[in-house]
Amino acid sequence: MSMARFSPFELVLLKSRSQVDTATLLLLAWVLVHRQHVSEGQRRRRLAQVTAQFRHGHELGPVMGIAHSQDLQAIQLAAEILRKECSKERSLSVLHQSITVATDDGELSLANHYILRFLADLLNVTPTTLSTLFYELTGRSMGAPEDPSRHTYWQQHNPDYFRQKARDAAAEQQAREDAERQAQEKAEQREQKKQRKHQEKQRQQEQAHARKEQTRQERERQRQRDDQQRREQAQREQARHERAQSERRQSSHTPPPDRTTRALAVLGLPPGASRGDVRLAYRRMAQLHHPDRFFSESEHQVALASARFQRIKNAYDYLMQTY
Known part of the structure; x- marks a missing residue:
């Protein structure tokens, strides 16, 4: 053990x-x-x-x-x-x-x-x-x-007992008064601190509300800008589609252009464009016509966007192979 x-x-x-x-x-x-x-x-x-x-x-x-x-x-x-x-x-x-x-x-x-x-x-x-x-x-x-807690004991063994007790009582009273004053000061400080905290909390709530409202307004403006861009894009696509139909009708009696020229036209480039021009045009067209940008539109609009994007990609792949 x-x-x-x-x-x-x-x-x-x-x-x-x-x-x-x-x-x-x-x-x-x-x-x-x-x-x-x-x-x-x-x-x-x-x-x-x-x-x-x-x-x-x-x-x-x-x-x-x-x-x-x-x-x-x-x-x-x-x-x-x-x-x-x-x-x-x-x-x-x-x-x-x-x-x-x-x-x-x-x-x-x-x-x-x-x-x-x-x-x-x-x-x-x-x-x-x-x-x-x-x-x-x-x-x-x-x-x-003998009982040391009795006054008679200290009167007999320590004549200064009562004077010391009086001094101790005065010191104790002063200590109590000091403690009460300190407690009152601390209570006032706590109340002031509480008020400051309340004011600070109220100010933070107001700032948070203002930020929230500002964010909401910014989101609303961004949504309106996105809607406007989609409408403008749809209008441009519609105009392009109509021009393409008109061009097809006008060129129905002319020999068709070769595949390279068609691919350049899909990317919006003139004949003789460089390889760097092809790459830049593809990036621009891909960002503009990617189907993910039309996720909130109708299924028909999404299908049209997918078809356009595939045509752009096919034209890019062909040009990058032939250049």
């Missing part, structure tokens, strides 16, 4: 020769780290002195580190071990040792006052029993711990 799954205290327990002694060691260390006016070296020496007969078999450093970290889960685990593995007498012995290391200098710190009550509760020792044991060991009543 990976060691990373164990807490620091569980790792210490795995190395311990006696988990009960290690659990007791942690509870005593927890009390010692809350002794006032005691150096770390003095704490370690006192812990080593009290636990000299223990059989835990490991260093005190890791346990002191866990106690300093205020790891309540480790504290509860230690108390659970003692509650399950020890008799009531052993639990009382642990509480006896805790009271001893907490009151070596005759004073009981406020933190250890609560810690002793907390340990008694974890070890199933009643408050009455705790008070009796404390009196037997120290010769004085344990009494109720």
Whole structure:
């Protein structure tokens, strides 16, 4: 199993020769780290002195580190071990040792006052029993711990408490006023920003509408231009067709022109045109008469356009082969 799954205290327990002694060691260390006016070296020496007969078999450093970290889960685990593995007498012995290391200098710190009550509760020792044991060991009543939340506590331990509290209250009031002023300014800024966004959105909508209308008008003009071009083209084609018929009627008694001349005529070129002229004329005629330009006309118009385009292509192919 990976060691990373164990807490620091569980790792210490795995190395311990006696988990009960290690659990007791942690509870005593927890009390010692809350002794006032005691150096770390003095704490370690006192812990080593009290636990000299223990059989835990490991260093005190890791346990002191866990106690300093205020790891309540480790504290509860230690108390659970003692509650399950020890008799009531052993639990009382642990509480006896805790009271001893907490009151070596005759004073009981406020933190250890609560810690002793907390340990008694974890070890199933009643408050009455705790008070009796404390009196037997120290010769004085344990009494109720002072409440740091009461004014009388600070009047006794810190005469500047109320003046500091007044300064704190004034600072807090000023901070509230500043916060309210800042909140009001931010609200005004948000409202102004909201109005600017609304105006900008309205302006963008108007611009979009104008662009849309302009596009629509441009499309309409383009459609009208396309229609006009188609009508003009149809008229030109009709006129060309009529001229061709007239020319055929007029030339019915004259010898027909040779194929090269006819092909040049289809492309609108005079006899003797160059190969480059043929290519340019074909491109122009192909763009002008391509059937795709008449997709919106009637089927008859599309058929006529296809026939014209095929005639133009045949003339071009012939001329490109003969030139």
